[in-house]
Every structure is written in C-alpha cells, then in structure tokens.
Amino acid sequence: MTKELVVEVTGLKQQFGKTLVLDKINFETRRGEIVGLLGPSGSGKTTLVKNIVGMNNPNQGEVIVLNTKMPSLEVVKRIGYMAQADALYDDLSGLDNLLFFASLYDLKGKVAKKRAVEVLTLVHLENEGKKLVHNYSGGMKRRLSLAIALIHEPELLILDEPTVGTDPLLRKEFWLEFARLRDLGATVIITTHVMDEAEHCDRLGLIRDGKIIAMGTPTELKQRAGQVTLEDTFLYYVTNPKEVVL
Amino acid sequence: MKTFAVAKRLIKQIGGDKRTIGLLFLAPVFALFLLSIILTAGTAKPNIDLVGGGVPTHFAETLKKDAKITLRQNEAEAIIALQEGKSDAFIIFKNNLLVMTIEGADPTLSKLVLATISKELTENMYFNLMLSSQFPAGSQLSLQPEIKYLYGSQTLSNFDAMAPLLMGFFIFFFVFLIAGVSFLRERISGTLDRILATPLKRSEIVMGYFFGFGVFVTLQTLIIQLFMVYGLQVPNAGSFWSVLVINLLLAAGSLSLGTLLSAFAKNEFQLFQFIPLVIVPQILFSGIFDLREAPIWVKSLSKIFPMTYGAEALRDIMIRGYNLVDVWIPALIMLGYALLFIVLNILVLKKYRRI
Numbered sequence: 001m002t003k004e005l006v007v008e009v010t011g012l013k014q015q016f017g018k019t020l021v022l023d024k025i026n027f028e029t030r031r032g033e034i035v036g037l038l039g040p041s042g043s044g045k046t047t048l049v050k051n052i053v054g055m056n057n058p059n060q061g062e063v064i065v066l067n068t069k070m071p072s073l074e075v076v077k078r079i080g081y082m083a084q085a086d087a088l089y090d091d092l093s094g095l096d097n098l099l100f101f102a103s104l105y106d107l108k109g110k111v112a113k114k115r116a117v118e119v120l121t122l123v124h125l126e127n128e129g130k131k132l133v134h135n136y137s138g139g140m141k142r143r144l145s146l147a148i149a150l151i152h153e154p155e156l157l158i159l160d161e162p163t164v165g166t167d168p169l170l171r172k173e174f175w176l177e178f179a180r181l182r183d184l185g186a187t188v189i190i191t192t193h194v195m196d197e198a199e200h201c202d203r204l205g206l207i208r209d210g211k212i213i214a215m216g217t218p219t220e221l222k223q224r225a226g227q228v229t230l231e232d233t234f235l236y237y238v239t240n241p242k243e244v245v246l
Numbered sequence: 247m248k249t250f251a252v253a254k255r256l257i258k259q260i261g262g263d264k265r266t267i268g269l270l271f272l273a274p275v276f277a278l279f280l281l282s283i284i285l286t287a288g289t290a291k292p293n294i295d296l297v298g299g300g301v302p303t304h305f306a307e308t309l310k311k312d313a314k315i316t317l318r319q320n321e322a323e324a325i326i327a328l329q330e331g332k333s334d335a336f337i338i339f340k341n342n343l344l345v346m347t348i349e350g351a352d353p354t355l356s357k358l359v360l361a362t363i364s365k366e367l368t369e370n371m372y373f374n375l376m377l378s379s380q381f382p383a384g385s386q387l388s389l390q391p392e393i394k395y396l397y398g399s400q401t402l403s404n405f406d407a408m409a410p411l412l413m414g415f416f417i418f419f420f421v422f423l424i425a426g427v428s429f430l431r432e433r434i435s436g437t438l439d440r441i442l443a444t445p446l447k448r449s450e451i452v453m454g455y456f457f458g459f460g461v462f463v464t465l466q467t468l469i470i471q472l473f474m475v476y477g478l479q480v481p482n483a484g485s486f487w488s489v490l491v492i493n494l495l496l497a498a499g500s501l502s503l504g505t506l507l508s509a510f511a512k513n514e515f516q517l518f519q520f521i522p523l524v525i526v527p528q529i530l531f532s533g534i535f536d537l538r539e540a541p542i543w544v545k546s547l548s549k550i551f552p553m554t555y556g557a558e559a560l561r562d563i564m565i566r567g568y569n570l571v572d573v574w575i576p577a578l579i580m581l582g583y584a585l586l587f588i589v590l591n592i593l594v595l596k597k598y599r600r601i
Contacts, residue, residue, distance in 0.1 A: 053443045057600050071601045077445045087440030091259050103251035104444040132262075 003031040006156055006187040007052055011061035014047055014210075021047045022210045025061065031155075034178055034188040036201030038234065044210040045191035046084055049158050052189065053081050065156065077105060080154030084161045084191075086141040088133045094120065094144050095129035098151055105152035119147040122177065138165045146174065150181075157181060157188045163197060175200050195230040206237055213237045248446055252454020256428070257461055270424060270466050274416040275473050281412060282478045285405035292359045295336035297324045302339070305370050312362045335359045397566045402481065409480040410489075410560035411534050413470055417493055418500040418553055419525055421463050425504035426517050429455060434513065438598060448595040452588055455505055456498075463497045483567030491570060492563065495580040496556035502587030503552070509594045528553035533561065552583040 005028055012025035022044045029035045037045045050056050051063055054071030063070040066078060089097055095116055102112040120126045123143035133141065142165060149157060157178075163171045175197075178188050182202075190201065198204055199218050206214040206221070214221055214237040218230060225236035260266055294313040296306060298320060309315060316333065318324040324336035328347065334355050335348040346363060348356050393400070398407070432438045441451065471489060474480045482489060507524065511517040531537065531548035534557075548554045555576035562568040570577070 054601070055439065055443055055599055071599060073445045073447065073601060076443065079443070081440075081443040083436060083440050083443070085436045087436035089255070089259060089437060090435070091262055092255070096255075096258060100251060100255045101441075101444065103254075104248055104441065104446050106248075 003033075005029070005064075006031050006066060007189070008064040009048075009052065009061070010064075012048075012051060012058050012063065013060035014044075014051060014056055015059045020210060022051070022058075025210075025212060027205060027212060027215070029187055029189060031187055032182055032185050033202040034182050034190065034200070036198045036204045037189065037191040037207055038193065038195070038198040038204055038230070039191075039207030040193055043207045045193075045207055046160055047210075048207070049081075049160050049189060049191055053079060053158060077152070078155050080149035080152065080157045082145050082149040082157075082159045082162055084164070086145050088141060088144060088148075090134040091132065093130050093132055094125055094136065094140075094147075097133060097144060098129075098148060101148045102151050107152060115151055115153075116147075119150045122150065123147045124173075139167060139170055142166050143170070146177075155186055157186055159188065159190045161191055161193070163192070163194070171197070195234070198230055206234055208238055213241060248450045249453045249457060252441075252446070252451055253458035253461075256455060256458030260428070260458075260462060266424060270420060270462055271469050274420050274466070274470050275477075277416060278412060278470065278474065278478065282405050282409075285408065286403050290358075292335065292355065292362055293333040294359065294362070295324050295327055295333045297321055297336055297338045300339040300342075301337070302370070304373055305366060308369050308373075309362075309366050312365065313359075337363075397483070398481075402565070405478075406480055407565065408534060409474055409478070410564040411532065411557045413474050414493065414496050414553065414556040414560050415529055415532070415534075417463075417467055417470060417497050418528070418556070420466065421459070421497045421500040422504040422525065424462075425455070425459050425501045426508040426511075426520075427514055428459070429505040430508040430511060430514060430517055433508070442595075442599040448599065448601075449592050451595065452505065452591045456501060456588060459501050460498070463501055464494060467493045467497055480564070482564045484563035484569065488563045488568075488570040488573075489560065492556060492559045492573065492577060492580075495577055495584065496552065498584035499552040499556075499580050499587065502584050502591060506587045506591040506594065509591065509597070527551070533557040552580055555579045 007027070007029040009025050009027040012022055012027075013020070014022040025048060027048070037048060039045050047056065051058055052065060052070070054063070054065075054076060065072075065075050068075045089100070092100070098116040098119065099112055102108075102116060107115060117126065117129070120129050123146055125140060125143055125147065128136070128140060133144065136144065142162065146159070146162060149159065159178075163174055166174065178190070179200075182188055192198055201218065203216065204218050204221060205212045214224075216224070221237075222228065222230065222233045225233040225240075227233040227236055260270075292313050293316070294309065295316045295318045296309075297318045306315070316327070318327060318336065321336075321338060324333070324338075325347075327333045328336060328349050331349075333349070335346055337344060337346045339345070344363075344367075346359075348359055350356055395402075432441075438451075442448075467490065471486070471493060475482050475486065503524070507520050508517055511520070527547065528551045531544060532551055532553040533548075537545055537548060559573040559576040559580075562573050563570075
C-alpha cells in the first residue's frame with residue numbers, strides 16, 4: 001500500500017555563485033509521514049527545504065510538490081513553512097502576527113480569528129496573544145512560528161529546525177503535535193541536527209556536504225550500518241559513501 | 247486583496263512606534279522652523295564706519311537710515327575696528343572720491359554692505375542733480391526708480407522663495423529614509439523570506455508597502471504643508487490642493503525609490519550610504535542653486551532627478567501662481583518615476599522568489 005507522492009525532488013543541483021550547496025538530490029515524501037532531514041549545520045538542509053517551498057532557483061533538476069512543478073503560488077497555499085530563524089514582526093502582538101499571515105492565506109474576519117486562537121492554544125500561547133512579540137522569550141517565538149505555519153491547516157508542513165532553543169518539555173509537545181497532524185493525513189518534513197530527535201521520524205534522510213548519503217527508516221538505517229546509535233550510523237555512512245541506499 | 251493585508255500590517259507597525267511617528271511628523275516641521283528663522287533673519291543693517299572729515303553731510307544723513315554708523319578719527323583707528331569685528335566696512339573720502347574697505351570674510355555681509363552703499367550713491371546722485379538746479383525749482387523728482395514684480399513681490403524673503411523647494415526636499419528626504427529602512431528591516435529580520443513562502447505575490451508586497459506608507463506620507467505631507475502655509479505664513483500664490491498633489495507625487499517617487507534602493511543595501515548603514523549618492527545631488531541640483539552657468543553635464547544630471555521636477559512644479563504653483571494644468575509635464579514625469587521605481591522593485595524581488 002503506497003500512498004500518493006507529496007514531494008518529488010529529482011536531480012536537484014543548487015549553486016549560490018560558485019558555491020555548490022546541493023548536488024544530485026533525489027528525495028521523495030509520501031502522504032502521512034514524518035520525514036526527517038538529518039545533517040550537520042551547513043550541510044544544505046535549509047537550502048533543500050527552501051527549494052521544496054519554491055524559494056530558490058535550482059540550477060538543475062526539479063521539484064514537484066502535490067503534482068505541480070515548483071515554484072507555484074497555488075501549491076504554496078497548501079504548504080505550511082516554519083523558517084529556521086523566527087521571522088516574526090517584533091513590533092506586533094502574537095495575535096496580530098497570526099492574523100497577518102492568516103490574511104495572506106485568504107483567511108478573514110471571524111474565521112481567521114477563530115483559527116488564530118485555535119493555533120495559539122495549540123502552542124500554549126493563548127494567554128500571551130496580545131503581548132508584543134518583542135517581549136516574547138526564544139521558546140515563545142518558536143511556538144508562535146509553529147502556530148503561524150499551522151494557521152491555514154496545510155497538508156504539507158515544512159519545519160526548518162523547529163525545536164532549536166526549546167526546552168525538553170516543549171520539544172516533546174511539538175513532536176506529539178507533529179504525530180497528531182501526520183495521523184490526520186498531513187505530511188511533515190523536518191530538518192534537524194539533533195540525533196535523538198531524528199529517531200521520532202518515520203523516515204530519515206542523512207545529509208552531508210549537499211548530498212543525501214542515506215535514506216530509510218531510522219531502524220533500517222541502523223541495521224544496514226550495523227550500528228546501535230544514530231550517531232554511529234551517521235558516521236558509518238559518512239565513511240562508507242558507497243553503501244548509499246535510497 | 248493581500249496588498250491591503252500588507253498595508254494594514256505596516257500601518258499597525260508604524261502606528262505603534264512613537265519614535266518613527268515623531269520622525270515622520272515632527273522632524274520636518276522642526277527643521278523647517280529652524281530654517282525659516284535663519285533665512286528670514288538675514289535683513290540686519292551693516293556696521294559701516296566713516297573716517298575723518300570730508301564726508302558729505304547729506305551722504306552721512308541718508309546712510310544713517312540703512313546702516314549703523316560710527317565716526318572714526320583716522321584710518322588706523324578704523325582698521326583696528328574692522329579687525330576687531332566692530333565694523334563690517336569703513337569709508338574715507340579722499341579728494342571727493344569715496345574709498346571703501348570691506349572686511350570681506352563673509353560674502354553675505356560684503357554683499358549687504360555693497361548693496362547699502364550703492365543705494366546711497368544712487369540717492370545722492372539724484373540729490374546732487376537736484377542741487378545743480380538743472381530741474382525747475384519745486385519740481386518733484388522721485389529718488390527711487392519704480393520697480394515692478396511679475397511674480398512674488400518686494401517682501402518675498404529668501405525663505406519664502408526657497409520654501410517650495412525646502413518643503414519638497416524634506417518630504418522627499420524623510421519619506422526616503424523611513425520607507426527604505428522599513429523595507430530593509432523586512433529583509434534583515436527574515437520576514438521578507440517568510441512572506442515569500444506564502445501565496446503573496448511580489449507585486450502585492452511592493453504595492454502593500456506603497457499604500458501602507460502612503461497613508462503616513464499623505465498625513466506627513468499635509469502637516470508640513472499646513473505648517474508652511476499657515477504656521478510660517480509662506481505665501482502661496484497657487485491653490486493648496488495643487489501643491490498637495492505635487493507633494494504627494496514627489497513623496498510617491500521617494501517612497502518607491504527608498505524601497506527600491508533598500509534592496510541593494512545589506513544593512514541600515516549601507517542604506518544611509520545612498521544619501522550622499524542619491525539625496526544630496528538632488529538637493530544641490532534641483533534648483534536651490536542657480537544652474538544657468540553650470541556645466542552641461544550638471545544640467546543634464548539635474549534633469550534625471552525627480553526632485554528637480556517637483557521643485558519646478560512647486561515653485562511655479564506657490565510663487566508664480568500656476569494651476570495644476572500648467573505644470574502637467576513635471577507632474578507626469580514624477581508619476582512616471584514613481585511607477586518606474588515600483589516596477590523595478592517588483593523585478594528586483596525576483597532575487598528572492600522567481601514567481
């Protein structure tokens with residue numbers, strides 16, 4: 001039983017100036033799974049997810065999301081994106097931030113407000129909505145960013161290092177929420193450089209120096225590498241590049 | 247319309263920022279007020295010393311009306327007074343010939359002295375003519391030629407004459423600054439990237455900024471203009487509304503130029519580096535200084551600045567009393583500039599997202 005493809009990346013090559021950031025990337029995601037992209041910082045994770053959202057111009061290859069070649073404004077409507085850095089309007093309240101993004105997805109008036117309160121409650125910010133983001137802590141900003149990514153109930157959720165700077169409790173809640181969304185039929189792509197977090201993913205892509213060096217479920221990857229921890233598994237694929245399994 | 251979502255957000259942001267509101271509304275008013283004081287206070291009398299005897303009595307009498315006069319015993323004493331800054335010039339009559347020495351360090355003062363003296367000489371010439379009885383006794387001879395003004399009047403002060411340009415310039419400058427910085431912030435904070443990951447169109451971002459700021463710019467223009475016309479009593483020979491239209495066109499150009507150039511700056515510091523490149527030449531070449539004798543390249547350079555057309559139109563309306571219809575060419579050019587900058591801005595955003 002294979003579910004429909006949500007993201008298909010084929011032969012993707014991305015250069016910025018002369019710097020080669022991504023090369024020969026083949027990657028696919030199906031409906032209802034949490035796919036992790038694990039790799040050290042600078043490996044190209046953010047560039048890859050930005051390509052999936054349609055924010056970069058690839059030098060080679062193509063990105064197809066929900067059967068449409070990216071970039072496409074129609075498809076972007078169905079994607080929720082949480083950037084690595086909190087891109088929030090500091091001088092607006094959390095609620096106003098949400099309402100602004102809601103309006104970009106054509107959510108208006110009472111519907112937008114109701115939805116804003118829903119997602120605020122989801123990230124436990126229901127009592128801080130009226131505060132200026134300027135006064136938020138780092139963790140609160142992360143939570144608000146997630147709330148914004150969820151505001152229009154996207155079927156594809158792309159989260160770039162969503163748990164950086166969050167405490168263990170919040171991290172656990174985040175992952176429970178991701179799992180809940182997956183079970184409701186959403187597809188979630190998460191980048192991370194934290195090994196034990198990657199264990200929660202249904203499938204995992206290991207990224208290093210702009211290439212996907214291995215792909216599979218965490219258990220598969222570990223078994224193939226004959227290792228117990230993901231950390232050692234990652235090291236194994238780095239030192240044995242020919243063992244690449246996709 | 248997502249354009250209005252962007253505009254609404256911007257209005258909320260700026261509305262909550264009291265400092266920016268202050269800079270937008272109070273700074274230009276304050277600067278104009280200071281300038282008006284400097285430029286209208288320039289009608290002081292010069293200090294002129296008269297040395298020794300031999301000064302014609304009538305000359306001394308008439309000079310007293312236009313200058314502060316001190317009598318000095320001899321030339322040496324007069325030179326010391328000049329050196330100490332007690333006088334601006336001294337006059338000695340040698341063999342009925344007027345010899346004047348001017349301090350000369352400040353051209354404005356020198357000009358004032360010269361203007362005063364030549365006025366006295368003209369009056370004295372008429373006076374002497376009358377004495378020489380070439381005119382029938384009792385006939386009235388006007389001591390002053392009659393001077394008529396096509397535009398403006400004798401009472402038009404330096405500030406009055408420059409006011410239309412200064413007003414245009416301040417509107418242009420402050421709008422440029424705030425629009426530029428605000429759009430830059432959108433980029434630095436990562437929110438531009440973020441909103442480009444939504445279905446928002448590039449044109450909707452640019453137009454959103456245009457209209458959002460447009461609200462504040464309109465208010466600012468209105469405040470500056472009201473302050474000029476009613477607060478500083480700058481004469482406006484044309485209609486208030488014509489001036490407003492021109493000011494708004496100028497502001498539209500500045501608004502779109504500011505957001506466009508901010509795309510080429512990595513931070514606020516780099517944005518401010520555009521001020522000497524883009525703003526200063528516009529002030530220098532837009533008509534505050536007479537360019538009739540300037541080299542051709544300067545004249546042609548002034549033709550590419552939106553500010554030049556704004557200044558031209560404002561001066562025509564406020565001083566010459568023209569109607570909006572009479573200045574349709576500069577008005578159209580300014581509108582063209584605003585549209586050009588908007589289109590370029592939308593294209594420049596392609597750097598961030600292809601569609």
